[in-house]
Amino acid sequence: MATTETQTLLTRLTALSQQVPEDLAEPTIGTEALLAGLAALRQQVPEDDALRRQLSHALSQALVAVERPLETVHRISFAPLQLTMTKVAIDLNLFEILVAKDEPMSLAELTQATGADPVLIARILRYLAAFHLLAETGVDRFQATAVTQTLTVPGFAAGIKHHFEVQLPAWGALPAFLAATHYQNPCDRERTAFQQAHQTDQTVFAWFMGGSAPPRLFEEFSRWMSAQRVGQPIWLDVFPLERLLPSATAPTTTTTTTTTTTAPTTAPASASPSPLPPLFVDVGGGVGHQCVELLQRLPHWHGRVVLEDLAPVVAQARPHAGFERRAHDFWTPQPVVGAGVYYLRNVLHDYPDEQCVRLLGLQRAAMGPRSLVLVDEIVCPARGAGPAVVDMDITLMACLAAQERTLAHWTRLFRAAGLALVEVVPYVMEGGHSVMVLERLVEGAGEGEEI
Numbered sequence: 001m002a003t004t005e006t007q008t009l010l011t012r013l014t015a016l017s018q019q020v021p022e023d024l025a026e027p028t029i030g031t032e033a034l035l036a037g038l039a040a041l042r043q044q045v046p047e048d049d050a051l052r053r054q055l056s057h058a059l060s061q062a063l064v065a066v067e068r069p070l071e072t073v074h075r076i077s078f079a080p081l082q083l084t085m086t087k088v089a090i091d092l093n094l095f096e097i098l099v100a101k102d103e104p105m106s107l108a109e110l111t112q113a114t115g116a117d118p119v120l121i122a123r124i125l126r127y128l129a130a131f132h133l134l135a136e137t138g139v140d141r142f143q144a145t146a147v148t149q150t151l152t153v154p155g156f157a158a159g160i161k162h163h164f165e166v167q168l169p170a171w172g173a174l175p176a177f178l179a180a181t182h183y184q185n186p187c188d189r190e191r192t193a194f195q196q197a198h199q200t201d202q203t204v205f206a207w208f209m210g211g212s213a214p215p216r217l218f219e220e221f222s223r224w225m226s227a228q229r230v231g232q233p234i235w236l237d238v239f240p241l242e243r244l245l246p247s248a249t250a251p252t253t254t255t256t257t258t259t260t261t262t263a264p265t266t267a268p269a270s271a272s273p274s275p276l277p278p279l280f281v282d283v284g285g286g287v288g289h290q291c292v293e294l295l296q297r298l299p300h301w302h303g304r305v306v307l308e309d310l311a312p313v314v315a316q317a318r319p320h321a322g323f324e325r326r327a328h329d330f331w332t333p334q335p336v337v338g339a340g341v342y343y344l345r346n347v348l349h350d351y352p353d354e355q356c357v358r359l360l361g362l363q364r365a366a367m368g369p370r371s372l373v374l375v376d377e378i379v380c381p382a383r384g385a386g387p388a389v390v391d392m393d394i395t396l397m398a399c400l401a402a403q404e405r406t407l408a409h410w411t412r413l414f415r416a417a418g419l420a421l422v423e424v425v426p427y428v429m430e431g432g433h434s435v436m437v438l439e440r441l442v443e444g445a446g447e448g449e450e451i
Ligand SMILES: C[S@@+](CC[C@H](N)C(=O)[O-])C[C@H]1O[C@@H](n2cnc3c(N)ncnc32)[C@H](O)[C@@H]1O
Pocket: 205, 225, 283, 284, 285, 286, 287, 289, 308, 309, 310, 313, 328, 329, 330, 331, 344, 345, 346, 347, 350
């Protein structure tokens, strides 16, 4: 679809959202042209990602605008059923069967392939077709589409299972939980809707790892964690590495110690002129995706890269000779002292403010005069946050008493930990993913300030 046609479609959709005429056939709205534009869009989605996002936003607004009130109530009420029925289809291997065949299949063939009751399978297929998860090419004939294909990707299928089995019960428990707390913002990780839903007193990660949850649930969660950003840019695609790791081309020696350090008391600008030690520490780095990405971008670098996480996670780290694996509990003092960069991705949004300040304080204590902390997280816009951000925010609330944060909130939180936010580098506009660059504040500054 040409850019000018896409722009015209956008204009028409926006006009529709602003004022839906009583009679959609009214010439002012140009319904026929709008429908033709939508048909063309189905054939070819614009390559330009910014334009695609604008269209997606305009379409969802237009959809709500054209709904009758009863349709709105219906859409909201039945939304959880899509997750339920997608899970059923995955359990039946339906998507994989259709994708493997690569041509329309009859109801009889699908009944035989799944071993399910023919009446039941017909009802399931009818549901999936109604929500465009597959194509209904004729009476009792079904074919895989690009969406069907997406749902066969192992990490995405794991995501559906994870949300159904772990998150959905917690979302369901949230209204009663909030009412019982008289609508206080949750800030105790051991008392959330998650604990109520899963009848445990463990936190999510403890429950997953060696707790009472079946091991399958943690495996699915891990697979989903690895898959959920596939195809999106990462921070290293936009971040000027040479700025962070000036020794990237000139190897130097570094110190690693298991004791806490006496941290400098001055701000970086007035600190020691010695070169930044070539160390990158990925704190709570999971199985080491970011360490691998960094090393791939710096193939000739001799600096050390350290992955830190809990012992069972580090044990599953990705095979790569270039980085060290260190079993480390991040609630204890940071053992790698004076690193160039302490990097935390998707860690802080799992914790309430007080714990974030504590965790950052432990990194600060290990920082050398020119060390940086990089926080790779969502920065929630002060206005107009999109579905991806708010879905995650409420899920964090329900499961971890945690949250996504605005820039103002992050800034206050960093200051309370004795760190100054010096730069924000966004790298995925849609989800607000950004890297925030932090330096040490002079000793005492910010401490005790309200978050
Ligand atoms: C949401 S995951 C983020 C993983 C990784 N940074 C990423 O972006 O893919 C949070 C990570 O924190 C780790 N973690 C949780 N508690 C920890 C602790 N006490 N010490 C070290 N790591 C911990 C988890 O094992 C997990 O790998």
